[in-house]
Amino acid sequence: MRGERGLLIVISGPSGAGKSTVIAALMRRRDDIRFSVSATTRPPRPGEVDGKDYFFKTREQFARMIAEDAFLEHAEYVGNCYGTPAEAVQRQLDEGYHVLLDIEVQGAAQVLAKRPDAVSVFLAPPSMAELERRLRGRGTDAEEKIAGRLETARAECARARDYTYIVVNDDAEKAAGELDAIITAQLCRSELRNHFILEGDRSI
């Protein structure tokens, strides 16, 4: 339990932007960040723990949660439903942790519509040429798959201006430092500190 309410942080970025590396570097810098646990209708895989890896739900339970507006965002992906349960996120925020939602652009737009107080960050590759180089560099994907990923990335990057911040990942540690600075700065925003001033006024 920390002192103040945490920040809800939405981070998006195309495949190949290096999101997981940057997030890992950010987690080494700050111990006040938690990931949200998603709900899914996908059956648990061996070793997956309910409430830790996912909240495992039946189709009926998931549909009821949608009806009850219990998700910050939800989507269907290759036949399974995935969603971010608002209540679990709120619990972590109330405990004073910043909650990181690593989410694609459509889901991010849903979250930002429901939670205009969320901090949104788009993690961008230095250029499309560099993104292509990185995707090819993996050496695992067929040409067709790479072309598809690049097309998706292009569409996602076109929505980067919908985010409050754009962090360009030309160096993972530098990008993590910028994310770290964004969190520190957001915590200094005056609308979050009004209580301080009011208390200050009273203390005179």
Place this chain on the structure above:
Amino acid sequence: MRGERGLLIVISGPSGAGKSTVIAALMRRRDDIRFSVSATTRPPRPGEVDGKDYFFKTREQFARMIAEDAFLEHAEYVGNCYGTPAEAVQRQLDEGYHVLLDIEVQGAAQVLAKRPDAVSVFLAPPSMAELERRLRGRGTDAEEKIAGRLETARAECARARDYTYIVVNDDAEKAAGELDAIITAQLCRSELRNHFILEGDRSI
């Protein structure tokens, strides 16, 4: 000459908030910040250099600059006029430096009205009690003067919510770190990075 346009940063805070210590600590962290040089009708003191310490102006010159809307803000103080010349600030911003205006709340309001793109930071003492302790700790001021300073500080702190950010100075290095983070975060704001995305689009 640096790559991008710099940020205009307005910082205010009551006497005793520790502004000069925090700013000095910030300048040790970043070499991309410059102070603005004020214009004044006050005569130069021995050793003061025109264009470095101040732009020294006659009353007539100063009045003409006001008429030409050449100041971001100006005020009269114990019989002399002081002002921040917009052109000199703009030159530094265009060279890519962030320009710090250390300015009281009325002047800050003038600047923010003219330059809504400016980043505004209020440096606050941890509490009024602590501010009083600091002002008394100097041991140099008469009781009456301290009471006056506290009254002014109270009025200034009541306007802290007009600033985008509030940095609480309970520790000068921590406060400087927060200012540093605010600058880093502001540089990541998507409205400043649109050109990147547009170039990204074109580069495909």
